[in-house]
Amino acid sequence: MSGLRKVAAPFMVPGPSGVAIRTRLGHLSAADEKTLRLIGDHLGSLASRDLKTRCAAGLEHDADAWAERKRALTWESSSRWAGSITKATHDQWALARRGQLAHIQSLEAGISTIEHRLSVPVGEKGTKQGPGGYRSRQEWFAKSRRLHVLEDRLQQVRAAREAGRVCVARGGKRLLNTRHHLEQTGLAEEQWRARWEAGRRFLAADGESGKRYGNETIRVTDDGEVSIKLPAPLAHLANAPHGRYVLTARVSFAHRGEQWADRVTANRAVAYRIHEDTMRGRWYLTASWTIPPVQTVLLAAARDGGLIGFDTNADHLAAWRLDERGNPTGNPRRFFYDLSGTAQHRDAQVRHALIRLLRWAEHHHLAIALEDLDFQAEKTREKHGRRKKFRNLISGMPTARLRARLVSMAAELGIPVIAVDPAYTSRWGAQHWQKPLTGKNRKTTRHDAAAVAIGRRALGHPIRRRTAPPPHDQSDRAGHRTVQARPGTPGREGNRPRIPGPRTRSVPPGRGANAVDQNAQHRPGRSAEHESWRQDSLPLCL
Incomplete structure (x- = not known):
């Protein structure tokens, strides 16, 4: 790290x-x-x-x-x-x-x-x-x-x-x-x-x-x-x-x-x-x-009720709606445009894609999250070398014009816009969200997963998903969970819910009541390890 x-x-x-x-x-x-x-x-x-x-x-x-x-x-x-x-x-x-x-x-x-x-x-x-x-x-x-x-x-x-x-x-x-x-x-x-x-x-x-x-x-x-x-x-x-x-x-x-x-x-x-x-x-x-500066809403108010995160690509905008907890809802949407031809044609294509995105956000009364992109240092000849197609691809993406038009059009409709750091959104989105969101009836692309990562970062949540507990145990073979509850999370020390079904791992009845009491467990750093020791008296039969 x-x-x-x-x-x-x-x-x-x-x-x-x-x-x-x-x-x-x-x-x-x-x-x-x-x-x-x-x-x-x-x-x-x-x-x-x-x-x-x-x-x-x-x-x-x-x-x-x-x-x-x-x-x-x-x-x-x-x-x-x-x-x-x-x-x-x-x-x-x-x-x-x-x-x-x-x-x-x-x-x-x-x-x-x-x-x-x-x-x-x-x-x-x-x-x-x-x-x-x-x-x-x-x-x-x-x-x-x-x-x-x-x-x-x-x-x-x-x-x-x-x-x-x-x-x-x-x-x-x-x-x-x-x-x-x-x-x-x-x-x-x-x-x-x-x-x-x-x-x-x-x-x-x-x-x-x-x-x-x-x-x-x-x-x-x-x-x-x-x-x-x-x-x-x-x-x-x-x-x-x-x-x-x-x-x-x-x-x-x-x-x-x-x-x-x-x-x-x-x-x-x-x-x-x-x-x-x-x-x-x-x-x-x-x-x-x-014009006088538009009164910007607070970040917490813009996050209320969720938002729409979108990823900018060479030929389309990949967008996904997220609730306030950072969970993707519904299906991803893609707004395509064609950046070939004259400057007027390219400008019109970007404008039409943005108005469809903004109408969707206006219908659900949601904010929009986008990346704070700057490709000025990313399209140099020395960085990408012989990858001319990739350099042309980056140069053709209208990031500055798209952002300026989005901010102007969103201000007219009263839609808040949140900008996030673009670091690792595509990589981590594909790593943590592309496969879980892919099913028999939906094929999630890398760009759709990046839109989820952008939305979660705008909501203040980590991009990484909370994974299921290990299948065997907590430390011997499968290791700990990748994401644990934060220290200030209410109820993190509470009783775990009783899962119906046959009991496993030979847990005797009645142990669930003491599952929260860390002092009753023989674990390192707990008072059960440091209690004063007292030897029991010898039995009278000896």
């Missing part, structure tokens, strides 16, 4: 802190689309220049430098546009810093794994505590060269982080690299150029409470009219007073439309973003705002 890592305690997952809804800007005129592109291109160039300035400042950036950047942008746009641009720049720079730290941690993990495997003799098998050696001398030599490459790369990334340098590509690094592989992607240069320009445009404005409809820069009225405050160089394009441009399209939000209407009529802050989908030839408007 010393080689097992410590299992963290389960905890309640907090609810979402913000809301984002999207609708289509339909029936735009050619003048509207042209104006939106001109505004986005102009503000996008300002955002690119501001990002360059922020990256050059590095760690020496302060509030004075921020104010100077904002003043420089205000002359070419407006004070509110400048504030939105500088805030987006800071968020992008901070995201790049977090990605840089994650890259360093990944390099350190890969170097540590290679060093360990190089120190092990070639061909030696691995253990549960660590991987074994490499298969051949050729692979050992190749990995020794790769170790030097990773060490040099780690040194460069560390130096860049200490100096505050980050690498950021507005529009996306993946789309930038696609420019060099147009034949493989099937895109023409004009198509790629349109996507690149659309990705680098900037048409986003933060909300401000107290202003008309919650946003002075991109204003959307309660009846769906969209107007934009034009930057100073484009003021001649205005078709409304005060330098504003009003779109011909009217918008309405099908999802959370009432909540959005309540906010804009009360002049509460709402942030907007306009972007173009060049693949579909459509324009979209996204509205977002912050």
Whole structure:
């Protein structure tokens, strides 16, 4: 047991802190689309220049430098546009810093794994505590060269982080690299150029409470009219007073439309973003705002009445309902999804599987337990080596997106979510629950057993089942029970129930009354062993 890592305690997952809804800007005129592109291109160039300035400042950036950047942008746009641009720049720079730290941690993990495997003799098998050696001398030599490459790369990334340098590509690094592989992607240069320009445009404005409809820069009225405050160089394009441009399209939000209407009529802050989908030839408007933290129920209250534990897999969610004592009830349920195809298709598949799971939990008024998974350190090339299919399998599992969507959707339905440590749930679930739950009419999979293990850990029970007593005796041949009653369990010293049937092991009648009295039994550590000894008097017949 010393080689097992410590299992963290389960905890309640907090609810979402913000809301984002999207609708289509339909029936735009050619003048509207042209104006939106001109505004986005102009503000996008300002955002690119501001990002360059922020990256050059590095760690020496302060509030004075921020104010100077904002003043420089205000002359070419407006004070509110400048504030939105500088805030987006800071968020992008901070995201790049977090990605840089994650890259360093990944390099350190890969170097540590290679060093360990190089120190092990070639061909030696691995253990549960660590991987074994490499298969051949050729692979050992190749990995020794790769170790030097990773060490040099780690040194460069560390130096860049200490100096505050980050690498950021507005529009996306993946789309930038696609420019060099147009034949493989099937895109023409004009198509790629349109996507690149659309990705680098900037048409986003933060909300401000107290202003008309919650946003002075991109204003959307309660009846769906969209107007934009034009930057100073484009003021001649205005078709409304005060330098504003009003779109011909009217918008309405099908999802959370009432909540959005309540906010804009009360002049509460709402942030907007306009972007173009060049693949579909459509324009979209996204509205977002912050919400107060959802009141999370206590862990004991969420456990009351049992819960539903589910295990996340590559193609389905395996779920099982457990009562408050940790016993599986009913049959397991599986919610399948297909993660092939486009990103929109994968996202829809995950959403449909989650809504079926949540409807089941809502029907029985139960909480949901899931694993606190993080595969960032589990899908590295050095850890799994040649197991490319397994690495692709782990990389394809949408753990972060699934958890974010589950928490958001569960908060709307008022369903508590409990997160548990994922350590050994699959292994111990298959060891202790797969075979006992398999019968003639039900085949329990390893994933179903893992769902039971997750649910039991969320309820505070050990994953291991309480086994039957040994068939022979308690210590000579079969050994003790694997799980005994805890010291504080009421009635653990009480009389055992009388089992009907023929008596065995030559137990004389009447011994059941003294079964609890440990002092009446001749066992080590009991007072029957340490009573004062007194010799009986000799019989008179001698």
